Amino acid sequence: xxxxxxxxxLVDNRPDDQEMLAVREGDVGKMGTLFERHHxxxxxxxxxxxxxRAISEDLVQDVFFRMLKYRHTYQPENNFMAWxxxxxxxxxxxxxxxxxxxxxPDTDEQPWEPASHDPSPHQKLEQEQEVALLRRALGxxxxxxxxxxxxxxxxxxxxxxxxxxxxxxxxxVKVRVYRATKELSEIYFELAGEKAS
Amino acid sequence: MKCEQLKxxxxxxxxxxxxxxxxxxxxxxxxGCALCQREFEQLGSVWRxxxxxxxxxxxxxxxxxxxATLEAYEHGLQQARRVERRKKLDHWLAGWWPQQPAFxxxxxxxxxxxxxxxxxxxxxxxxxxxxxxxxxxxxxxxQEEIHDTRQLVTLxxxxxxxxxxxxxxxxxxxxxxxxxxPVLDALLxxxxxxxxxxxRLAAVDALHRPASTTEIVRKRLIExxxxxxxxxxxxxxxxxxxxxxxxxxxxxxxxxxxxADVNAAVRTRATWALERIQ
Numbered sequence: 001x002x003x004x005x006x007x008x009x010l011v012d013n014r015p016d017d018q019e020m021l022a023v024r025e026g027d028v029g030k031m032g033t034l035f036e037r038h039h040x041x042x043x044x045x046x047x048x049x050x051x052x053r054a055i056s057e058d059l060v061q062d063v064f065f066r067m068l069k070y071r072h073t074y075q076p077e078n079n080f081m082a083w084x085x086x087x088x089x090x091x092x093x094x095x096x097x098x099x100x101x102x103x104x105p106d107t108d109e110q111p112w113e114p115a116s117h118d119p120s121p122h123q124k125l126e127q128e129q130e131v132a133l134l135r136r137a138l139g140x141x142x143x144x145x146x147x148x149x150x151x152x153x154x155x156x157x158x159x160x161x162x163x164x165x166x167x168x169x170x171x172x173v174k175v176r177v178y179r180a181t182k183e184l185s186e187i188y189f190e191l192a193g194e195k196a197s
Numbered sequence: 198m199k200c201e202q203l204k205x206x207x208x209x210x211x212x213x214x215x216x217x218x219x220x221x222x223x224x225x226x227x228x229g230c231a232l233c234q235r236e237f238e239q240l241g242s243v244w245r246x247x248x249x250x251x252x253x254x255x256x257x258x259x260x261x262x263x264x265a266t267l268e269a270y271e272h273g274l275q276q277a278r279r280v281e282r283r284k285k286l287d288h289w290l291a292g293w294w295p296q297q298p299a300f301x302x303x304x305x306x307x308x309x310x311x312x313x314x315x316x317x318x319x320x321x322x323x324x325x326x327x328x329x330x331x332x333x334x335x336x337x338x339x340q341e342e343i344h345d346t347r348q349l350v351t352l353x354x355x356x357x358x359x360x361x362x363x364x365x366x367x368x369x370x371x372x373x374x375x376x377x378x379p380v381l382d383a384l385l386x387x388x389x390x391x392x393x394x395x396x397r398l399a400a401v402d403a404l405h406r407p408a409s410t411t412e413i414v415r416k417r418l419i420e421x422x423x424x425x426x427x428x429x430x431x432x433x434x435x436x437x438x439x440x441x442x443x444x445x446x447x448x449x450x451x452x453x454x455x456x457a458d459v460n461a462a463v464r465t466r467a468t469w470a471l472e473r474i475q
Contacts, residue, residue: 056255061259
């Protein structure tokens with residue numbers, strides 16, 4: 001079962017791998033295609049981690065610059081997505097080390113846009129409040145827990161891929177996802193309780 | 198099934214990866230364990246709510262910045278390859294040069310003799326205008342290359358993580374006689390978004406000259422004045438606008454002077470500026 005999944009992953013990621021291989025061989029213009037495909041996803045990855053649009057944009061630039069600079073370290077037998085997210089994690093880690101103060105996300109920077117479907121005004125308001133509360137709760141979560149949730153819930157990566165990114169067993173990823181969700185839920189309901197009282 | 202085992206299954210259940218057998222076992226346990234049922238509902242609802250957080254779009258400036266970086270990087274790479282090729286050629290030529298000093302001396306004398314003979318037979322004075330024309334082209338090409346390299350240095354320094362490096366990037370922009378749009382864009386980006394106030398201030402200074410010649414820079418600096426939150430940067434921007442006597446800035450300055458939540462020193466400066474830009 002696992003072997004089959006892995007084979008499917010490999011096929012899914014083939015185009016990225018080919019482009020990155022071309023970049024590694026010196027055709028750096030191909031990085032433009034990879035940017036087109038992944039910049040938005042990376043931007044949202046950093047946005048969930050940092051809460052700041054400006055910092056997230058800087059970090060996306062940093063990731064693509066690092067991938068250019070360290071293109072020789074890319075190995076074709078590796079999954080490109082896992083490699084890219086490893087670079088992204090390192091970029092975020094370096095940033096967090098340098099700007100310790102900014103680790104707490106600035107949750108008021110930008111108002112959230114409403115969801116795309118069209119609920120009633122009352123439902124809409126309720127959903128917006130829930131989303132705002134959840135963002136605050138996410139901001140209070142320790143960064144390593146926030147990271148595993150962002151990867152699994154927002155980036156839609158499989159646990160196998162996350163294990164490759166984090167360099168651990170799949171079982172360990174699931175345990176971390178469970179613990180992070182549990183802690184998030186505790187913070188969320190605590191905040192919701194404060195608001196209700 | 199024990200409660201611990203249920204916890205291990207939940208992540209698969211949420212992501213939809215749990216098979217039918219697993220689901221059946223999970224439901225059977227939940228039916229008999231109120232504590233797990235409660236946790237199952239709470240965590241499940243938080244997991245679902247996370248799905249309601251919408252995806253956001255990055256700004257268009259991000260793509261422009263990436264494209265400028267990529268272009269500069271490609272350019273730098275080509276330069277490096279050219280140097281590499283030249284080195285190889287030198288190496289190849291060196292292979293032809295004899296190792297023995299006596300032979301080297303002999304070669305040198307022979308080349309000198311051939312040179313003198315050829316020079317004598319071709320005659321005098323006819324080649325000079327052509328050669329000076331060619332060297333002018335050469336000089337222009339070199340100047341262009343220096344210009345490109347400076348832009349490249351500025352752009353790549355402005356992308357650095359360390360504020361000190363970014364400051365150097367801002368300083369190196371002074372050496373560019375007429376910065377290209379990507380460099381101006383990077384400087385304006387630094388004014389608006391750099392986390393370090395010193396870098397922002399230096400970028401404002403570096404934009405003095407471009408602002409006096411380029412209208413779009415003036416426009417973007419006025420926009421920047423409206424969004425800045427650091428009083429020091431606001432004052433630096435106001436001073437710049439006064440120096441270039443930017444009339445378009447009067448309305449935003451008036452608004453700034455009247456805003457209650459703006460720093461008092463900034464408001465005073467804005468009023469002062471309005472008297473000077475007539």
